[in-house]
Amino acid sequence: MVLCPVIGKLLHKRVVLASASPRRQEILSNAGLRFEVVPSRFKEKLDKASFATPYEYAMETAKQKALEVATRMHQKDLRTPDVVIGADTIVTVGGLILEKPVDKQDAYRMLSRLSGKEHSVFTGVAIVHCSSNDRQLHTRVSEFYEETTVKFSELSEELLWEYIHSGEPMDKAGGYGIQALGGMLVESVHGDFLNVVGFPLNHFCKQLVELYYPPRPEDLRQPVQHDCIPAVDTFEDLSDVEGGGSEPAQRETGSRDEKAEVGAAGQATAEAECHRTRATLPPFPTRLLELLDGFKLSKALLTACKLKVFDWLKREAPQKAPDIASKVDASACGTEKLLDVCAAMGLLEKTQQGYSNTETANLYLASDSEYSLHGFMLQNDDVIWNLFTYLEFAIREGRNQHHRVLGKKVEDLFQDAYYRSPETQLRFMQAMHGVAKLTARQVATAFDLSRFSSACDVGGCTGALARELAREYPRLQVTVFDLPDVVELAVHFQPAGPQAAQIHFAAGDFFRDPLPSAELYVLCRILHNWSDDKVHKLLSKVAESCKPGAGLLLVETLLDEEKREAQGGLIQSLNMLVQTEGRERSRGEYQCLLELHGFHQVQVVHLEGVLDAMLATRVAP
């Protein structure tokens, strides 16, 4: 237990991870570190030729990423972070440095270079300690790097392209992710695995030990005790005193001297006692407590949306808490607390002049933004939140909880729950529209659909996906098929534009009425709403409507076969239980369903976020 307590040293500091990499976030939060994420805006464009070694390049890039965030936060925020962590992962092969591929061809070039060979993965890490004096930012940088060697098998062209089409290579150095599908390409690994994934956790902890527990002269004379950690008073000077804490000689001064007055014998006993207690203490349950607080953070976000805080701040900013309070008709003290939490969550920026929206808030939380998720937030606040309060019942009974929330029997999920009034229906459609707009472009471009001249988006709601399909394929005629009430309101969501002539709405119930004829059927986040029986019913209707060669584009969240990955898909599965008659399914389950109904040649592309797209072709019965 040498490494965990040192992470605990950072628990009371404002730690910022200057990285957008979800892997780094996961590695560090799994290690119990509590931190905010502020992705760096530093452009990774240093002149590689000016560095003697690749790792110096990685360390310098990591340092610049962290310093950019430290400086930006210092300028924009009243509270300077205590520690900013930056990292940069690169792959080197035959003297070349490979970063993230810019497109599929670039990924192809990288992966073919790595095929059958050994390469090195370097991650440079910078730990920047910040302090501010007279509004001046002072930084102290500690850097290190880690190298891991990885050997790839010989990759066939087919495997290589299949891997590239999975979408995985695009945001990863060297064009692969060892932790996921890319693991299949790897024959052997020598060194720290997590270093390849993006963050050398082991070396990081050792670096923290060096920074926070530099050896004292007496320690240097005695054998190291690996199950004890030094007393707390030996580290605190690190971020406060320039140069303090890292040289053993300085250990003789400061707080340790004060203790000397107590008497050498007394101190030894106290330290021994402290060591004993520390050694038996379990690690601080940071992650657990964060999970516990998760629902409060969600509710704060949803409440700020409901009060239209982000709308007011989009119109005029910065604004002080009392001004916003009067606009949203709320108390000044309550509003200030809510705004501070929103700022801490990275949704608002707080300066002496007041609060302003961050880019995220302007883009997604203001209700009039093109990609607004405001409707989705309201749906979560008004409907899903209530359903989740009955999660225990949902688990016990294995079914959704609309009947408890509404206090009556729900026979037809959509008519009796989501569409029970014009208001609830509109809110549901707004929510679906926001989510669909966000993902529609990716869905429309996941495969080459140019061979189809007509498509039917079954349960296509507001036509957000139809619009992107029409934009991507100007020859394609798209029919959106949905319930009559939905079709009636859907027109309000369709802006004018060149695509309008390609999109038609048809009213009907996909379980009861015949489906409009088309060469390509689209089922986007439909099947997960329904039980296996209903899924079979719907798929057999689609299959009957298809001629051989017709396509089926299925978009769902695919669970991994073991249902073990810590990904959004699993929580989405719980969400389906609480809300619907269906469930999320694995890739294998969907593949079986498709094949059972005569759809073969299944291709799968993972989209950003939790969705996956599958394209299958109907074969002759």
Ligand SMILES: Cc1cn([C@@H]2O[C@H](COP(=O)(O)OP(=O)(O)OP(=O)(O)O)[C@@H](O)[C@H]2O)c(=O)[nH]c1=O
């Ligand atoms: C080799 C390998 C790399 N990666 C990821 O590749 C990105 C490297 O790029 P970066 O420039 O260091 O980081 P970034 O993603 O741009 O984030 P940022 O820190 O904001 O620059 C990081 O994500 C890593 O996890 C994997 O997930 N798995 C692997 O096997």
